[in-house]
Amino acid sequence: MNQPLILIIEDEEALRRFLIPTLSGQRYQVLSAATATEGLAMARSHNPDLVLLDLGLPDRDGMDVLKELRSWSRKPVVILSARNQERDKVQALDQGADDYLAKPFGAAELLARIRVALRHTLPTEVTEPVVCGGGLRIDLAQREVSLEGRIVKLTALEYRLLEALVRRNGKVATHRQLLAEVWGPGGEGNTHYLRIYMAMLRKKLEVDPTRPRHFITEPNVGYRLSLEALGD
Ligand code: CA
Numbered sequence: 001m002n003q004p005l006i007l008i009i010e011d012e013e014a015l016r017r018f019l020i021p022t023l024s025g026q027r028y029q030v031l032s033a034a035t036a037t038e039g040l041a042m043a044r045s046h047n048p049d050l051v052l053l054d055l056g057l058p059d060r061d062g063m064d065v066l067k068e069l070r071s072w073s074r075k076p077v078v079i080l081s082a083r084n085q086e087r088d089k090v091q092a093l094d095q096g097a098d099d100y101l102a103k104p105f106g107a108a109e110l111l112a113r114i115r116v117a118l119r120h121t122l123p124t125e126v127t128e129p130v131v132c133g134g135g136l137r138i139d140l141a142q143r144e145v146s147l148e149g150r151i152v153k154l155t156a157l158e159y160r161l162l163e164a165l166v167r168r169n170g171k172v173a174t175h176r177q178l179l180a181e182v183w184g185p186g187g188e189g190n191t192h193y194l195r196i197y198m199a200m201l202r203k204k205l206e207v208d209p210t211r212p213r214h215f216i217t218e219p220n221v222g223y224r225l226s227l228e229a230l231g232d
Helices: 013-024 036-046 062-070 083-094 107-119 156-166 175-183 191-205
Strands: 005-009 029-033 050-054 077-081 099-102 130-133 136-139 144-147 150-152 215-218 222-225
Touching: 005 013, 005 036, 013 029, 013 107, 029 036, 036 050, 036 062, 050 062, 050 107, 062 077, 062 083, 077 083, 077 107, 083 099, 083 175, 099 107, 136 156, 144 191, 156 175, 156 191, 156 222, 175 191, 175 222, 191 215
Parallel strands: 005 029, 005 050, 050 077, 077 099
Antiparallel strands: 130 136, 136 144, 144 150, 215 222
């Protein structure tokens, strides 16, 4: 079986010491670099299937590394960010990173995010015509949505927002990305619309809208759609 190759670009030695055995213990091959320069050289020579990228690197900004990677690679990049790098994290997602993990994070969460990121290389890649899970069923071909077997009517904007989330396959979508995709160019400033429409989707498509299981808020970043059947 072909084992995916993961490149870790992270200067914190303690974190590398946690990441390397955690990933090697699964089905992954692992390479690691402690600087941006070394990381980019390894990315070029090994073309990894996924890159775990720290934003705060000693020699160059992690954002530069992302830009350089994105100039030739569409492979998934998962950002490792410290809490005080909120703005950078959002910018990285807007610039083509696939996901982020806020430090500190646990092994289970790391592995789950890696699985999601590896599932599809491109966030915009067309998914299956029908996606379902956790009682929710979305038929992208028929544009039909149901909750627990009951058809739910959505407005055009609600559906467009849902579709934008579905097409990311569980990856986070930033506020800016959703606003641009749903409301079109120039819509990026209307974050309150997003909140209103998200509340409507939750009202229609969550069993308990006050405890959303599908439409997950990523604080200060955006939203992701989870179709995992939790606690059923
Ligand atoms: Ca760092």
